[in-house]
Amino acid sequence: MIQKSFVMMKPDAVQRRLMGKIMSRFEEKGLQIVAVKLMQIDEELAKTHYGEHADKPFFPSLVEYITSSPALAMVIEGEEAITTIRKLVGATNPLEADLGTIRGDYGMNTGRNIIHASDSPASAEREIGLFFNEDEICDYQIVDNDLIYE
Numbered sequence: 001m002i003q004k005s006f007v008m009m010k011p012d013a014v015q016r017r018l019m020g021k022i023m024s025r026f027e028e029k030g031l032q033i034v035a036v037k038l039m040q041i042d043e044e045l046a047k048t049h050y051g052e053h054a055d056k057p058f059f060p061s062l063v064e065y066i067t068s069s070p071a072l073a074m075v076i077e078g079e080e081a082i083t084t085i086r087k088l089v090g091a092t093n094p095l096e097a098d099l100g101t102i103r104g105d106y107g108m109n110t111g112r113n114i115i116h117a118s119d120s121p122a123s124a125e126r127e128i129g130l131f132f133n134e135d136e137i138c139d140y141q142i143v144d145n146d147l148i149y150e
């Protein structure tokens, strides 16, 4: 099933000039980038986005991290995109993330783990709606998709 997922390169990825490299991983896999926005996330949006963690001890530092500098918000599309992207991203703690994943290759610490990706279809729908208007998401055909999908 073709799905859309919400992906966000966190401020550490932007500051470390990793945006191009990380975006290439999604493109090289065969996924399609359908929306991109470099943005300064404010406290309200950060708290809403990570609302499920509001009661956790790390919540204040998470909000501080996410709002510390611009982040790169994206919508990425493809077959089973949500699961595929979570695999490409790797485990939450970069120490446990396999090498070859984005967090495994670029991260050192859970509190600076480079990237966010939606964990379910319901999360993807909610998060895409939080960060993008419908008219900011492009609907287009990749001409060589028959090289990617049967």
Ligand code: RTP
Binding pocket: 053, 058, 062, 091, 092, 110, 111, 112, 113, 115, 116, 117, 118, 119
């Ligand atoms: P994300 O939502 O950012 O894609 O990460 P995730 O699903 O892999 O992990 P989640 O449990 O949703 O945690 C959200 C983010 O909170 C920070 N965190 N810090 N210090 C800690 O123990 C801790 N635990 C989580 C990380 O930035 C994590 O990605």
Ligand code: MG
Binding pocket: 119
């Ligand atoms: Mg999460």
